[in-house]
Amino acid sequence: MRSSTSSMLLVVRGAERYGGDMRRRAARILSRLRWWTVGLGSLSVSLSSAVLSGCRARREAPPPTPVEQALAEFTGAYPAEASPKGTVRTFEITADRAELPLIDGHMLQVWAYNGQVPGPTLRVRLGETLRVRFTNRLPQETTIHWHGVRVPNPMDGVPYATQPPVQPGDTFVYEFTPKDAGTFWFHPHVRSSEQVERGLYGALVVEDAEPPPYTQDVVWVIDDWLLDDAGQIFPAFNTRHDLAHDGRWGNFVTVNGKTNEILRAHPGERIRLRLLNSSNGRVVMPDFTGVDARLIAVDGMYLREPNRAAGFELAPGNRIDLDLSFTQSLGEPIRVFDRFYPKRPNHLADIVVEGEPVKTPAFASPARAHVPVWAGALAIAEKHAFKLDARGGGPFGIEWTIVVCALEGHHREHHAGLTLERGRFYRLRFVNESARLHPIHLHGMFFRLLARDGLRMEEPFFRDTVLIHSRESIDIGVVPVDAGSWMMHCHILEHAEAGMMTMIDVTEGGAAPHAH
Numbered sequence: 068m069r070s071s072t073s074s075m076l077l078v079v080r081g082a083e084r085y086g087g088d089m090r091r092r093a094a095r096i097l098s099r100l101r102w103w104t105v106g107l108g109s110l111s112v113s114l115s116s117a118v119l120s121g122c123r124a125r126r127e128a129p130p131p132t133p134v135e136q137a138l139a140e141f142t143g144a145y146p147a148e149a150s151p152k153g154t155v156r157t158f159e160i161t162a163d164r165a166e167l168p169l170i171d172g173h174m175l176q177v178w179a180y181n182g183q184v185p186g187p188t189l190r191v192r193l194g195e196t197l198r199v200r201f202t203n204r205l206p207q208e209t210t211i212h213w214h215g216v217r218v219p220n221p222m223d224g225v226p227y228a229t230q231p232p233v234q235p236g237d238t239f240v241y242e243f244t245p246k247d248a249g250t251f252w253f254h255p256h257v258r259s260s261e262q263v264e265r266g267l268y269g270a271l272v273v274e275d276a277e278p279p280p281y282t283q284d285v286v287w288v289i290d291d292w293l294l295d296d297a298g299q300i301f302p303a304f305n306t307r308h309d310l311a312h313d314g315r316w317g318n319f320v321t322v323n324g325k326t327n328e329i330l331r332a333h334p335g336e337r338i339r340l341r342l343l344n345s346s347n348g349r350v351v352m353p354d355f356t357g358v359d360a361r362l363i364a365v366d367g368m369y370l371r372e373p374n375r376a377a378g379f380e381l382a383p384g385n386r387i388d389l390d391l392s393f394t395q396s397l398g399e400p401i402r403v404f405d406r407f408y409p410k411r412p413n414h415l416a417d418i419v420v421e422g423e424p425v426k427t428p429a430f431a432s433p434a435r436a437h438v439p440v441w442a443g444a445l446a447i448a449e450k451h452a453f454k455l456d457a458r459g460g461g462p463f464g465i466e467w468t469i470v471v472c473a474l475e476g477h478h479r480e481h482h483a484g485l486t487l488e489r490g491r492f493y494r495l496r497f498v499n500e501s502a503r504l505h506p507i508h509l510h511g512m513f514f515r516l517l518a519r520d521g522l523r524m525e526e527p528f529f530r531d532t533v534l535i536h537s538r539e540s541i542d543i544g545v546v547p548v549d550a551g552s553w554m555m556h557c558h559i560l561e562h563a564e565a566g567m568m569t570m571i572d573v574t575e576g577g578a579a580p581h582a583h
């Protein structure tokens with residue numbers, strides 16, 4: 068407890084430095100503590116088993132070093148290789164301009180996958196291979212990135228780094244076998260701040276090899292639109308305002324492209340609800356007050372055990388899966404809100420529970436993943452610290468930087484900001500020296516949040532995207548298992564477009580050490 072108390076003092080002293088922010092920071096610290104304490108039960112169990120195994124080991128060998136311990140805990144978390152069963156699921160996807168009744172139903176000129184926004188939800192089972200024949204009918208070059216999916220590097224959709232951009236009129240075939248079951252999504256990685264905002268995104272659901280028998284499996288894609296006076300997509304992108312703030316925050320928040328989405332359930336149903344935030348910049352905190360909502364997966368990956376869903380910051384790129392149980396009819400719809408800014412809540416969607424009762428399916432929660440505790444990981448020397456900041460300059464007048472480097476428009480030469488070896492444990496640090504939000508996304512690997520502002524976090528799940536708040540520093544632990552040249556960037560798409568991108572090379576191991 069001593070170390071967490073001193074970290075708390077550090078945080079509070081930091082808060083004083085930023086005067087006006089203090090109350091907000093204090094509230095945030097409290098909410099973090101709630102997250103942290105939730106994990107204590109499982110932590111003590113895991114610690115005692117770690118102590119036991121340590122005792123056993125001590126008879127024959129010296130106790131494991133913190134790095135050995137971290138690696139031992141990681142073993143069995145998720146597979147290194149895919150296990151294709153030989154079934155290939157083929158999808159045709161075309162990106163083109165479209166006019167669709169969206170938001171409140173008026174006709175909106177968008178860019179769409181297969182003429183729909185959100186794009187089609189691609190569903191496969193674990194072990195099946197996706198083959199996506201993609202055709203670009205946009206007036207711009209583009210690619211598809213499979214967010215969160217551990218694909219072979221050439222399928223990752225990062226222009227110039229993993230493939231040439233797909234030119235207007237051209238076709239590219241993406242083919243891969245997902246290694247993990249879960250909720251993922253796809254979107255362009257070229258001019259993303261414009262192309263995603265215009266409507267190019269869709270969910271990719273990889274079902275378990277034997278899916279649990281939920282009565283419904285539903286996807287809610289949350290988006291945020293900035294419309295002009297004519298009710299069309301505001302045509303200026305990467306504005307100085309967006310760049311100086313947390314990206315483009317709009318004036319309409321939609322679920323599945325609508326402001327009036329309704330989830331209808333019968334009493335007795337048990338539903339799996341998958342939420343994805345496809346906004347350019349807006350962070351949402353879904354509030355399901357009145358619903359028995361259990362968090363079972365984050366960023367596609369199951370939790371160690373079901374956890375409370377309240378208070379999760381769903382940043383751009385993040386996904387959460389919820390296990391919803393409805394025991395009885397409700398007289399009124401349940402109104403689901405975003406309360407990221409408590410004083411400015413946004414209505415997201417409604418849930419209506421009515422009609423003939425159905426038999427409630429009884430089955431164990433699928434959230435029983437092997438997630439390392441990594442209690443000693445903060446004692447491991449950090450491999451690298453990424454400083455996040457802004458400066459004047461670049462094509463937009465403001466550049467967003469990672470370690471004083473801005474990578475705008477996916478420069479054709481990608482210098483790795485960091486080289487890691489697969490199969491090793493690393494502690495990485497991110498120091499946000501700016502006052503803005505940065506949801507940092509790593510391609511090609513999952514990580515666990517270890518600490519915020521030095522305060523240990525016990526999140527019982529992996530992530531591929533984590534929100535870093537104003538002036539905050541975080542520590543993550545990661546064991547890369549997929550070799551390749553992987554992008555890391557802020558998922559506020561305007562920040563990324565203005566340079567907040569870098570590459571992490573993951574080598575097979577045994578390569579020359581990278582100088583840092």
Ligand SMILES: [Cu+2]
Nearest residue numbers: 505557559562
């Ligand atoms: Cu950012």
